[in-house]
């Protein structure tokens with residue numbers, strides 16, 4: 102049977118941008134043209150009306166925490182996959198800070214097996230850089246690659262030992278595994294609970310200075326230059342990091358970077374009243390940082406928007422602020438928050454698709470794109486629907502979001518993975 | 529006028545009028561403690577829970593005496609005796625306490641915002657007896673009372689607060705409280721102990737102690753904690769006391785009628801010289817006395833004292 106996505110604005114950044122029909126057969130794109138339906142009238146086909154909507158290559162969230170194995174009360178591979186599909190993502194990369202840590206073939210294979218069983222979106226495991234995320238010894242990258250890992254990260258922890266980081270870069274390059282760095286200087290962070298500055302001072306909370314991030318960004322850029330091996334910087338939150346990455350890129354250093362929607366949507370002011378749903382690591386910063394991050398998105402310094410989806414239950418969040426867990430969920434709010442950048446004219450829709458689909462695929466070496474012969478991983482976005490974010494209706498097992506109750510515009514209305522519709526919006 | 533709020537959480541949330549009401553009430557309460565028979569029946573039948581997650585002899589004792597002088601039943605819980613050690617959350621502990629129908633919950637906690645979390649969850653009035661580095665409103669109120677008593681007014685006076693501003697909830701609450709009542713606040717300490725953005729509280733900042741004290745009407749010294757050396761905030765007590773300790777020599781440049789305060793407990797010979805603490809300018813023990821009066825006033829006001837206690 103054929104599926105035809107009809108009359109949408111088909112955008113494949115750098116490749117396509119037109120009102121076109123996409124014909125899908127056996128999970129693959131077989132035709133992209135205008136008026137595709139007429140030719141295929143003889144075959145029985147399923148029509149998806151995409152008029153007035155954006156048809157994009159499947160969105161990829163390269164920074165997600167699925168909590169499975171170990172913390173299945175926060176999220177499982179299945180619930181996280183469903184949240185991804187609802188948010189418009191056809192693929193997600195899950196970080197290794199589970200329990201046990203994904204530093205072994207067994208855990209990598211477990212994740213892949215559970216994702217296949219859930220059969221919703223593609224789940225790509227990111228394995229640990231160091232055994233147990235302890236920063237003391239290298240994991241077996243050959244084994245992990247063979248098991249199906251697509252990248253390496255100690256996310257949640259920085260790799261404080263520069264020698265280990267250097268060797269991880271060198272050794273990983275043999276296996277084409279992208280190294281993703283969580284940049285944080287533990288000593289500078291100390292007991293910090295939020296961004297350092299007037300808000301923290303008034304609230305009596307210990308602050309985390311911007312330099313706690315940018316020092317490590319600069320270190321990783323130096324190691325990237327030293328080794329010639331690409332480094333991907335996770336969740337950029339500060340203006341100093343943006344500047345450092347921009348300068349490095351100008352010199353031709355193979356560094357790439359991501360930010361998360363909350364770092365261009367919120368400042369540290371939203372921590373007021375000790376709101377633990379605004380607590381994450383790195384912390385929310387200031388207006389100046391938001392401005393720099395937007396500029397970085399505009400000029401290409403920041404390649405990717407990834408959510409850092411970090412589910413936590415009320416047990417970890419309905420507590421004293423300094424004792425609350427870091428992180429917010431993001432899979433089901435990323436598209437409307439990204440579209441806000443488009444709505445306000447900071448970037449255009451093509452840039453947004455590039456940063457949520459093309460660029461993560463390029464950085465990780467994943468298949469992606471709207472081309473004949475390619476797998477039909479497709480996201481349809483309606484940029485016009487206005488609604489109020491309601492966390493109680495999320496597919497995620499967790500509710501820890503500062504965006505609950507926000508009035509937003511635009512959402513993913515259909516998510517297709519390998520030609521199969523895994524989510525479709527119904528009014 | 530009545531206090532129109534359920535909780536006393538920090539100085540930001542109190543209006544200048546409410547602060548004046550509390551201080552006026554405390555002035556009247558003070559007299560009770562000077563009687564030979566130091567007890568009035570005002571809060572008879574009321575229960576006050578003193579819930580101390582962080583050890584504190586002074587503040588807890590002060591609240592305890594305040595409650596008893598008003599005939600309330602008071603009960604102390606500490607972190608070691610409470611179920612916190614068994615892993616119960618603050619909210620659960622609070623709900624359990626509330627189920628026993630207390631009239632006021634006084635809480636001290638190591639985490640900033642803990643009293644706010646409790647206040648949001650509970651119907652009972654919550655009084656913050658100190659939360660992390662955030663706020664210590666009852667200390668600020670007793671300091672305001674003591675300054676007003678000695679200087680006749682708060683407006684227009686200049687108070688220098690000296691020491692580890694970063695880690696001090698007393699410095700924060702007094703910066704807010706004194707500026708709200710029209711005083712000028714200058715904060716002094718080594719650059720390592722001045723938190724970023726503190727000037728947004730409408731205070732001035734200096735790293736030079738002499739500059740802070742030369743035209744101050746009140747000097748408030750903060751306790752220095754030895755453990756801070758491990759965090760590289762200062763090299764040694766020796767050097768700290770040389771540069772930021774209050775000595776007779778430094779006081780020579782102060783005003784003739786300067787007052788010296790300290791929230792206690794003091795480190796004699798470190799932030800304050802032995803003889804200065806007991807010297808003629810010191811009103812440190814008066815602060816302690818007024819602490820009981822302020823806490824009596826607050827217990828009385830948050831329980832709706834004006835309506836309930838006619839005739840006392």
Ligand SMILES: [Zn+2]
Pocket residue numbers: 256257258283335336382
């Ligand atoms: Zn991270």
